[in-house]
Amino acid sequence: xxxxxxxxxxxxxxxxxxxxxxxxxxxxxxxxxxxxxxxxxxxxxxxxxxxxxxxxxxxxxxxxxxxxxxxxxxxxxxxxxxxxxxxxxxxxxxxxxxxxxxxxxxxxxxxxxxxxxxxxxxxxxxxxxxxxxxxxxxxxxxxxxxxxxxxxxxxxxxxxxxxxxxxxxxxxxxxxxxxxxxxxxxxxxxxxxxxxxxxxxxxxxxxxxxxxxxxxxxxxxxxxxxxxxxxxxxxxxxxxxxxxxxxxxxxxxxxxxxxxxxxxxxxxxxxxxxxxxxxxxxxxxxxxxxxxxxxxxxxxxxxxxxxxxxxxxxxxxxxxxxxxxxxxxxxxxxxxxxxxxxxxxxxxxxxxxxxxxxxxxxxxxxxxxxxxxxxxxxxxxxxxxxxxxxxxxxxxxxxxxxxxxxxxxxxxxxxxxxxxxxxxxxxxxxxxxxxxxxxx
Amino acid sequence: xxxxxxxxxxxxxxxxxxxxxxxxxxxxxxxxxxxxxxxxxxxxxxxxxxxxxxxxxxxxxxxxxxxxxxxxxxxxxxxxxxxxxxxxxxxxxxxxxxxxxxxxxxxxxxxxxxxxxxxxxxxxxxxxxxxxxxxxxxxxxxxxxxxxxxxxxxxxxxxxxxxxxxxxxxxxxxxxxxxxxxxxxxxxxxxxxxxxxxxxxxxxxxxxxxxxxxxxxxxxxxxxxxxxxxxxxxxxxxxxxxxxxxxxxxxxxxxxxxxxxxxxxxxxxxxxxxxxxxxxxxxxxxxxxxxxxxxxxxxxxxxxxxxxxxxxxxxxxxxxx
Numbered sequence: 010x011x012x013x014x015x016x017x018x019x020x021x022x023x024x025x026x027x028x029x030x031x032x033x034x035x036x037x038x039x040x041x042x043x044x045x046x047x048x049x050x051x052x053x054x055x056x057x058x059x060x061x062x063x064x065x066x067x068x069x070x071x072x073x074x075x076x077x078x079x080x081x082x083x084x085x086x087x088x089x090x091x092x093x094x095x096x097x098x099x100x101x102x103x104x105x106x107x108x109x110x111x112x113x114x115x116x117x118x119x120x121x122x123x124x125x126x127x128x129x130x131x132x133x134x135x136x137x138x139x140x141x142x143x144x145x146x147x148x149x150x151x152x153x154x155x156x157x158x159x160x161x162x163x164x165x166x167x168x169x170x171x172x173x174x175x176x177x178x179x180x181x182x183x184x185x186x187x188x189x190x191x192x193x194x195x196x197x198x199x200x201x202x203x204x205x206x207x208x209x210x211x212x213x214x215x216x217x218x219x220x221x222x223x224x225x226x227x228x229x230x231x232x233x234x235x236x237x238x239x240x241x242x243x244x245x246x247x248x249x250x251x252x253x254x255x256x257x258x259x260x261x262x263x264x265x266x267x268x269x270x271x272x273x274x275x276x277x278x279x280x281x282x283x284x285x286x287x288x289x290x291x292x293x294x295x296x297x298x299x300x301x302x303x304x305x306x307x308x309x310x311x312x313x314x315x316x317x318x319x320x321x322x323x324x325x326x327x328x329x330x331x332x333x334x335x336x337x338x339x340x341x342x343x344x345x346x347x348x349x350x351x352x353x354x355x356x357x358x359x360x361x362x363x364x365x366x367x368x369x370x371x372x373x374x375x376x377x378x379x380x381x382x383x384x385x386x387x388x389x390x391x392x393x394x395x396x397x398x399x400x401x402x403x404x405x406x407x408x409x410x411x412x413x414x415x416x417x418x419x420x421x422x423x424x425x426x427x428x429x430x431x432x433x434x435x436x437x438x439x440x441x442x443x444x445x446x447x448x449x
Numbered sequence: 450x451x452x453x454x455x456x457x458x459x460x461x462x463x464x465x466x467x468x469x470x471x472x473x474x475x476x477x478x479x480x481x482x483x484x485x486x487x488x489x490x491x492x493x494x495x496x497x498x499x500x501x502x503x504x505x506x507x508x509x510x511x512x513x514x515x516x517x518x519x520x521x522x523x524x525x526x527x528x529x530x531x532x533x534x535x536x537x538x539x540x541x542x543x544x545x546x547x548x549x550x551x552x553x554x555x556x557x558x559x560x561x562x563x564x565x566x567x568x569x570x571x572x573x574x575x576x577x578x579x580x581x582x583x584x585x586x587x588x589x590x591x592x593x594x595x596x597x598x599x600x601x602x603x604x605x606x607x608x609x610x611x612x613x614x615x616x617x618x619x620x621x622x623x624x625x626x627x628x629x630x631x632x633x634x635x636x637x638x639x640x641x642x643x644x645x646x647x648x649x650x651x652x653x654x655x656x657x658x659x660x661x662x663x664x665x666x667x668x669x670x671x672x673x674x675x676x677x678x679x680x681x682x683x684x685x686x687x688x689x690x691x692x693x694x695x696x697x698x699x700x701x702x703x704x705x706x707x708x709x710x711x712x713x714x715x716x717x718x719x720x721x722x723x724x725x726x727x728x729x730x731x732x733x734x735x736x737x738x739x740x741x742x743x744x745x746x747x748x749x750x751x752x753x754x755x756x757x758x759x760x761x762x763x764x765x766x767x768x769x770x
Contacts, residue, residue: 153683154644156691183644183685190642190659191695243643 017041018436019057023066023397025050027073027387028370038071040393043435048387066397069430070365073373073385074106074394077350078274079196079250079322081171081343082139084130085123086115091327091414093127097136099347099413101440103323104429106394107377107384108137108347112144113171119144119155121163128164136439138394140382142196145170145184151177154187161193166380167248169196172297172326172342174232176202181236185245194379196248197236199257200298204228209338211284211299219290221337224299226254233257237264240271248379249273251324253298255308262317272379273317274371276324276346277353278419279309286419292333292340293408294419297326310362313371320379321371323350327415345415349406351398353420355427358400365400397431404428451761458758459571459578460751462587463628471629474747475597477754481746482601485521495524498555498756502528503545504581505561510716510741511581511591515558518748524756527554542566543573550574555756559583564621577755585619590751591715592625594744596633598736599670601743602711607634612665612706613655614640614696615674615723616681618647622715623674627653640664642696644685661695661702668706672713673698676723689722699725703734711736 020038025048027033039047039061057063077100083090100108110127112118118127118141131139143165147153157168168188174197175181181197188195205228210216212223233249237260240247249261252273264271278296283306286294294300312318326343333340354372357363377385384394406423408416432440454473463471500519502512512528519526531545540548542561549557556577559567564584571578582588599606611630617623617639630637637655639646646657658664665671678689686692693699698712712728712735720726729735 147683147687154685154687156687158691158695186643187685187687190644242648 016436017058017061019053019061019063020066020071020395020397021053021057021063023069023071025071025387026366026369028366029374029386030388031366032387033366035068038387038395040433040436043393045387045389045391045393048389069397069399071387072369072396072398073387073391074396074432074434075104075350075372076376076380076382076385077105077108077323077325077347078320078376078380079276080108080110080325080347081113081327082110083327084114085126089414090329090332093130093139094134095412095414096325096327096347097131097134097139099325099345099411100137101432101434102412102429103347103349104351104396104398104432105137105323105347106396106432106434107140107382109140109142109166109380111169111171112142113149117144117149118142118165119147119149119160121159124160124163124165137434138384140164140166140380142167142169142171144168145175145195146180149173151175151180154183157188157193158191161191166382167194167196169198169250172198174198174200174202178235178239182239182243185239185243185247189243189245192246194246194248196250197232199229199232199236199249199252200224201228201232204231208299209295210287211301213284213302215284215287219287219337226256226301226305229254229298230256230260233260237269237271240264240269241267246270247272251276251279251298251322252312252318253279253301253305253309255305258308258312258317261312262315265317272319274320274322275309275313275318276322277350278324278344278346279306280313280321281353281356282306282419287337290337291419292335292337293344293417293421295337295340295342296344296419297342300419310357313357314362319371320376321350321354321368322376323347325413327413328417329415330417333417345408345411345413345418347413348411349418349420349425351429352404352406352425352427355400356425359426393433393436395433396429397433398427398429400427402426402428451758452754455754456758458755458762460589460755461568461571461578461580463589463592463625463632464587466628466632468632471593471596471632474593474750474754475600478593478597478743478747478750479601481749482743485742485745493523494753495519495522495756498524499553500524500526500556500558500752501549501554502526502581503531503549503557503559504529505531505559505566506582508560508581511560514741514744515579515581515748515752518745518752521745522749522753524752542570546570546573550576555759556752577759579751579755582621584621585624586621587625588621589625590744590747591622592629593751594740594747595626595672595713595715596629597743597747598713598740599711602736603669606630609635609669610638610667611635611670611672612638612640612668613672613674614661614664614698616645616676617641617650617674618645618685619677620674626672627655631655638664638668640696642686662705665702665705668710670711670713671698671703671706673723675715675717676719678719678722693722697721697723697725698728700727703728710734713737713740716741
């Protein structure tokens with residue numbers, strides 16, 4: 010076989026998992042250049058095309074590459090925390106083939122030029138596909154509308170003020186209304202900033218014992234309820250990011266039952282952990298929104314199970330060591346999430362709360378449809394963005410071994426089950442696990 | 450004698466007028482177009498009458514148009530630009546009205562920044578009142594002149610597809626045009642970003658579009674509205690450049706309307722904001738200057754009609770006493 014013909018690859022003997030169609034059976038995938046050109050059980054009748062490179066998958070699960078709809082990349086502006094390069098390396102190691110970054114960079118992604126800059130820099134990495142949200146308001150200041158039409162034309166897949174909520178109701182009304190002009194998605198970090206105040210962890214007994222100021226559940230609940238009223242008023246498309254409370258699940262469920270165009274996601278932090286992780290002032294467990302009570306965590310799992318929660322996103326919020334090695338109240342919010350996204354999400358499968366296809370759908374086709382991406386499906390003609398993983402291999406999360414510059418994870422030391430073995434983007438293998446390593 | 454078709458003494462709005470009344474006003478205005486073009490002396494029908502242009506908001510075009518209309522009919526005209534005088538001294542609208550009324554004018558042409566203010570004033574005076582634009586409510590003579598322009602070009606309004614594009618939320622021109630065009634049987638479409646479409650506007654009988662290309666499809670008339678960018682940028686629209694890209698009328702978007710679609714604008718235009726000079730100045734399609742011209746004719750007809758009705762009422766009153 011000549012090198013020039015090496016554009017075809019046959020992945021044989023994989024457990025094909027396509028959540029969009031419910032496909033779950035052993036079979037093969039054939040890719041040519043950047044696309045899937047064949048998929049199915051016994052695709053080759055025992056003999057793959059002679060001009061294809063053959064990769065024996067040995068029964069590994071093969072699914073569409075993961076789509077992570079909430080990632081903070083600190084480039085431009087804070088590359089010491091995370092660069093497009095380090096984020097992309099972390100992403101491919103985590104099986105993420107498309108990710109969407111928040112506009113809270115420096116400068117903010119509120120004009121076409123900055124958006125184009127990020128897109129161009131991301132292409133140069135040639136790893137995970139990077140999409141971006143445009144700023145909902147200029148400079149994320151919560152006052153003036155950003156240029157949604159122009160930014161959407163430049164590739165913005167939605168609009169958000171990132172880690173700050175749009176708190177002025179009149180501004181939020183206009184944001185939803187103006188976005189509806191172009192049928193664009195508005196993503197909100199649902200937290201009333203005034204009510205969250207100077208809080209640093211979930212309001213409750215633990216916060217009281219530790220002498221830390223709390224962020225009440227109501228900061229999230231009130232903002233969500235207000236937003237949903239505004240969605241009803243404006244007809245906008247609204248997505249609540251990382252919901253964390255039991256009440257939030259009810260609010261979203263009721264909005265959906267009224268036919269509003271409302272969706273939400275949560276992060277593995279909120280389905281796997283509760284406020285007890287803060288323990289002895291562990292700043293790695295200082296997240297935004299804060300880890301909540303065990304009842305809230307269980308309700309989040311239930312919300313994922315019933316489908317009220319549409320998407321799982323990593324909520325990757327990289328911080329450098331200096332931002333975390335501080336007294337709890339002074340430490341920065343956020344943790345590394347890309348490299349634990351799959352394994353911690355698979356807890357839901359191992360605990361028999363969701364099926365493998367259900368978990369994968371929240372990580373692939375559902376976010377793809379929400380954002381309008383041509384991704385998240387195993388089918389002929391789709392981009393060859395593939396994830397091969399072993400759902401059963403156990404390993405231990407060690408933040409120091411992360412490819413991300415941000416080594417702080419609330420899962421540090423946690424035994425997990427499920428490992429990314431190979432990540433393929435546009436038909437090219439961009440990550441392959443070393444066979445003997447059993448930690449990240 | 451009171452006009453048998455239009456017996457009122459005020460013209461406060463288009464809403465509520467019948468097709469008969471509207472067409473009657475247009476019929477009365479039509480001959481004045483030729484008379485004005487030929488610089489003939491129209492008539493002296495308003496000789497000895499006093500018209501007061503009472504403007505609580507800056508205006509050059511409308512005020513001049515009314516002034517010229519009154520002068521061509523031989524009336525005496527007084528222009529009062531309020532804001533600098535009485536209002537600044539704290540006089541209420543009703544006091545201003547009562548004061549002026551005591552001087553016995555015949556017709557008051559009133560413009561006011563508050564919706565409903567002209568109607569309030571009309572209730573306190575015993576002369577004829579013409580609404581020269583109240584807040585975001587109505588601007589009836591503008592709608593009439595627009596209708597006359599369309600009627601002269603297209604012979605009838607019924608069945609035409611008319612797109613009204615831009616800041617409908619704050620536009621009195623848009624509202625008067627909705628009532629007039631719908632009453633005469635046109636199909637009216639509103640094209641604007643959602644932030645500039647007032648809530649429940651569909652209840653008035655218009656269709657709404659946020660995609661200008663879809664909205665303009667097969668339209669006979671494209672009516673652009675002025676964007677008051679100084680008060681909207683950042684709040685209701687992000688920027689002028691974005692507005693122009695998606696809602697500005699240019700050659701490319703216009704190509705979706707009918708090939709002979711007329712372009713209208715109540716003025717003053719913001720070139721490069723809501724309209725490209727290329728189409729604004731297209732002498733085959735743009736009737737913007739004609740609108741201004743016909744405005745004088747419409748206002749002559751309205752002034753003459755109301756003054757006549759007023760005289761008839763006064764005669765009746767004196768006969769009765």
